[in-house]
Amino acid sequence: MLEAISPTENLAKEAIQTVVSDKTKSKVLERRTFAIISHPDSGKTTLTEKLLLYGGAINEAGAVRSRASQRKTQSDFMEMEKQRGISISSTVLTFDYSGFQINLLDTPGHADFGEDTYRTLSAADNALMLVDAGKGLEAQTRKLFEVCRLRGLPIYTFVNKMDRPAKGPVELVDEIEREMGLEVVPMVWPIGDGEDFKGVYDREARVVHLFERQGRKEKAAALDALPLSDPGLPKLLGSTLFAQLEEDVELLDALMPSLDVAKVMRGEQTPMFFGSAMSNFGVALFLNKFLAISEPPAPRETTAGSIGPEHPEFTGFVFKLQANLNPKHRDRVAYVRICSGKFEKGMKVSHSRLRGRQVNLAQASMLFGQDRETIEEAYPGDVVGLNNPGLFAIGDSIYTGPKTVRFPGIPSFSPEVFAYIFNPSAGKYKSFKKGIDELLEEGAVQLLYERNDEGKTSPILAAVGPLQLEVVSYRMKEEYGVETRLEPLTFTAARWSEATWEDIDRADAEGLIFGAMKCKDRWGRPVLLFRNDWKINQVVDEAPYLKLIPWAFAP
Numbered sequence: 001m002l003e004a005i006s007p008t009e010n011l012a013k014e015a016i017q018t019v020v021s022d023k024t025k026s027k028v029l030e031r032r033t034f035a036i037i038s039h040p041d042s043g044k045t046t047l048t049e050k051l052l053l054y055g056g057a058i059n060e061a062g063a064v065r066s067r068a069s070q071r072k073t074q075s076d077f078m079e080m081e082k083q084r085g086i087s088i089s090s091t092v093l094t095f096d097y098s099g100f101q102i103n104l105l106d107t108p109g110h111a112d113f114g115e116d117t118y119r120t121l122s123a124a125d126n127a128l129m130l131v132d133a134g135k136g137l138e139a140q141t142r143k144l145f146e147v148c149r150l151r152g153l154p155i156y157t158f159v160n161k162m163d164r165p166a167k168g169p170v171e172l173v174d175e176i177e178r179e180m181g182l183e184v185v186p187m188v189w190p191i192g193d194g195e196d197f198k199g200v201y202d203r204e205a206r207v208v209h210l211f212e213r214q215g216r217k218e219k220a221a222a223l224d225a226l227p228l229s230d231p232g233l234p235k236l237l238g239s240t241l242f243a244q245l246e247e248d249v250e251l252l253d254a255l256m257p258s259l260d261v262a263k264v265m266r267g268e269q270t271p272m273f274f275g276s277a278m279s280n281f282g283v284a285l286f287l288n289k290f291l292a293i294s295e296p297p298a299p300r301e302t303t304a305g306s307i308g309p310e311h312p313e314f315t316g317f318v319f320k321l322q323a324n325l326n327p328k329h330r331d332r333v334a335y336v337r338i339c340s341g342k343f344e345k346g347m348k349v350s351h352s353r354l355r356g357r358q359v360n361l362a363q364a365s366m367l368f369g370q371d372r373e374t375i376e377e378a379y380p381g382d383v384v385g386l387n388n389p390g391l392f393a394i395g396d397s398i399y400t401g402p403k404t405v406r407f408p409g410i411p412s413f414s415p416e417v418f419a420y421i422f423n424p425s426a427g428k429y430k431s432f433k434k435g436i437d438e439l440l441e442e443g444a445v446q447l448l449y450e451r452n453d454e455g456k457t458s459p460i461l462a463a464v465g466p467l468q469l470e471v472v473s474y475r476m477k478e479e480y481g482v483e484t485r486l487e488p489l490t491f492t493a494a495r496w497s498e499a500t501w502e503d504i505d506r507a508d509a510e511g512l513i514f515g516a517m518k519c520k521d522r523w524g525r526p527v528l529l530f531r532n533d534w535k536i537n538q539v540v541d542e543a544p545y546l547k548l549i550p551w552a553f554a555p
């Protein structure tokens, strides 16, 4: 992929133009950008913590998860997250390991924050699907998997909590193959589970790694590896488990497909691992093999054709915004995924939505939870946080060079919960408006207005889950000092209509959209709120000219 690089000729002409140097090439090859998808409670926080331990980004386990019962990670920096023990906002955790720079895009686990996760996945090159061994595939994992599939992301599977009673490994392989249509290639195979969990067999190296129960803080369980032929193994594993392992190994070799990296890259095959994040077992094995197989920053489709990291100009897109990352500074940050070229602090880029307007990227930082480090340069695969004085929106592309580059927009999830938001105090109108505008810009929720309203009634917040609405109320109070009141609406789905208001009024006059609420989005586009899917299906059948769609891109 990187061979096609040809140095551009007008190198000397433009001071800031980035040309793919050998340094950039090697920086690209050593980068791995991935996100973890999982159902809440599968152990994502625990696994993240262990990965960071390997990277030396933290020194002890307690640095990420507090030892107390409350959950708190470096990435859970918001007060409400700490109080509720949920992870709300995605951040990027960057660490070095074994000659690689790993960018772990942290995604919120709670189902209500699927939208944030969805956007974050647009910035990832690989996804790690974390599965609880006792539960198998769960709802949120399935949903996020669909997003990965849409994006064609390579997927790696880590079956966690093998130290607890687990489903059989064959059953887990079957479940993933059947439900997700993925070819599963076990890279390691578990020996027992729960109290009898003895370790894993590394199929490539043909050795057994023995499991020892470890305290939570240890840096890593020592990798004690014995070949299958080791005479001491039957005793160590017990004769039953040893016999089972011998049988399993024979069957695996005979029946399982072999690893085909091209298929993994196309998202057709998933390498599978087993372990126990809590005991730090199997994590290093996974990490080493993942780094060997996984995709370095990959090319992406744009309006200017496919752009890979070897493209000589700088390109990137905004996938997430966040206000008040540090409440003391009241700042706003736009997270940009770099797709090609070298990022340099202070560089000038063109802003595609603003028709090529030149923007100076003076303030850039890499983030580690709440700690932010100012950076001077960054490479494809990296995520940088840019100071955002209102210039950037989700999906914006930035680039250098004469040719306009636009990455595909990131659509919003279709909202499923709706509530009027009231500002009971007229004196706080300004703060109310500022807070709503900034939180909207972040894409935390969407805002709709009743049609023909013209500012008379309160706006309607539209979100994927109720918790998102609560977060808005909470942040309005904490960050903008405004006590708001939410009044829930009983609608459960929104559909944008690509028809004109005349068509919509005609359908209304004919009684075809009876019961639906006619709204406008922020850009004045028609949106209909429905109480159930049955009604939507009826409208689709009886008034197809309304052209209902579940979501719309920002214009």
Ligand code: G4P
Residues within 6 Å of the ligand: 038, 039, 040, 041, 042, 043, 044, 045, 046, 047, 065, 069, 071, 109, 160, 161, 162, 163, 164, 275, 276, 277, 278, 279
């Ligand atoms: P999440 O971010 O995916 O929601 O999961 P998290 O890491 O918070 O883990 C959820 C629970 O599962 C935690 O227990 C955690 O300790 C436990 N856990 C994670 N990995 C393993 C594992 O490999 N084996 C076992 N046995 N447990 C695991 P908790 O009781 O909710 O919290 P805590 O009191 O342990 O901190």
